Amino acid sequence: MKRHRRSHYFSPAVQYTACHECDWIMVVPPLQPGEQAVCPRCEHKIRSLPTQARLQPMIYSITALIMLFCSNFFPFLGMAVKGIHQDMTLYQTATTLLEEQHPALALTVYLFMQILPAICLMLICLIYSRLGHWRGKRLRKRYTLWLFRLIPWCMVEVFLIGVLVSLIKIASLADIELGYSFWAYVLFSLSMLKAFSAIDRDWLWLHQSGPVHLRQSPIPSGRAIDQNLTLCHACHGLVSLKNRHCPRCHTVLHARKPNSLQWTLALLFTAAVLYVPANILPIMVTESLGQQTYSTILGGIVLLWDMGSYPVALIIFIASILVPIVKMLAIIWLCWSVYTNREHHRRGRTRLYRLTEFIGRWSMVDVFVVAILAALIRMGKLMSVYPGTAALAFAGVVVLTMLSAMSFDPRLLWDNEADTTQPESKGASDSVE
Ligand SMILES: [Zn+2]
Ligand SMILES: [Zn+2]
Structure with missing residues (x-):
């Protein structure tokens, strides 16, 4: 090929x-x-x-950490309506949610857009700065394990799309200004993506443990x-x-992920249950001239479409309605095909699995949009946005569907039912240099 x-x-x-x-x-x-x-x-x-560069990941990680640090100290976005100017800083996306009594949502947003990316970047610095040293080898192995576990949960680029969607949403209502922090955050996300692409899991393990x-x-x-x-x-x-x-890494070994189908379906059904309040309850409350309007995910999309913001309406529709439903149906279909031992189109079903793993995190866009708008639009009765209960339920749907896709073992798609059981032990144990 x-x-x-x-x-x-x-x-x-x-x-x-x-x-x-x-x-x-x-x-x-x-x-x-x-x-x-x-x-x-x-x-x-x-x-x-293999990417054998040692310095590159460290340089990009340090640049990204400096940019992330800077992006918290200046205005991130600004808006002006009828002579009233309002600024927001990056950390206010989380602190405003906290003030509005949504601590779980505040933690989720802050974790995915700042804390986990910062931890990953620090781990890269710790791993690469001590490469080749025998002292602290065990700790470095742990760092490497955690780094690759946490990388899928860094949603910096999804947050940036959320910022762009928010800007388009309010561009017709107010004058928008991009602050220094916005540009620092863009540089942070670019450096972070470069740092992630510069690390090579196979080479790293080979180099530090043979x-x-x-x-x-x-x-x-x-x-x-x-x-x-x-x-x-x-x-x-x-x-x-x-x-x-x-x-080599002391992780528990399994021929196949244990109880893969059970875990996948259990997490998926929990996500499906949460998907109901996520769509019925309001995701955002808008106050304009003292009048409060409650909007659900679908209601917000219809409103955007009526206002003529077709691209934004389409992005939100794809991210919040289409992706979760397609993802849930795809996982159910994959589990069903394993359960019924279907033999055809294995390659196609493996591609479908890869797609479900890739698209899941992008549904978080709407949750980030709510957090950004709630932090930015705070002008009392003139114009204010508050997060709704559905935002947390929807964040739960995204996290659970991601966990569900991660629990699925794609190797089951290629197994015959009789072969999925572990054969009797006959091989010799391995050693590491
Ligand atoms: Zn291992
Ligand atoms: Zn293969």
């Missing part, structure tokens, strides 16, 4: 690995710049040329589970299932 210039499937043995999404064992040859190793069975990208040595060479072109092997989901090392814990 061609990707960029060319990509390899099998060639003289260099490094064994198993596909994260279909459990297929393969040999990955040395890659050249522009090449990618792709799974021949499900087309999952196995790896590209390769995992298998006592017997695996046979390529078969399932890892049939050879009593598994790919460690944390460090991506191919390890024997005879070990209870990964010899």
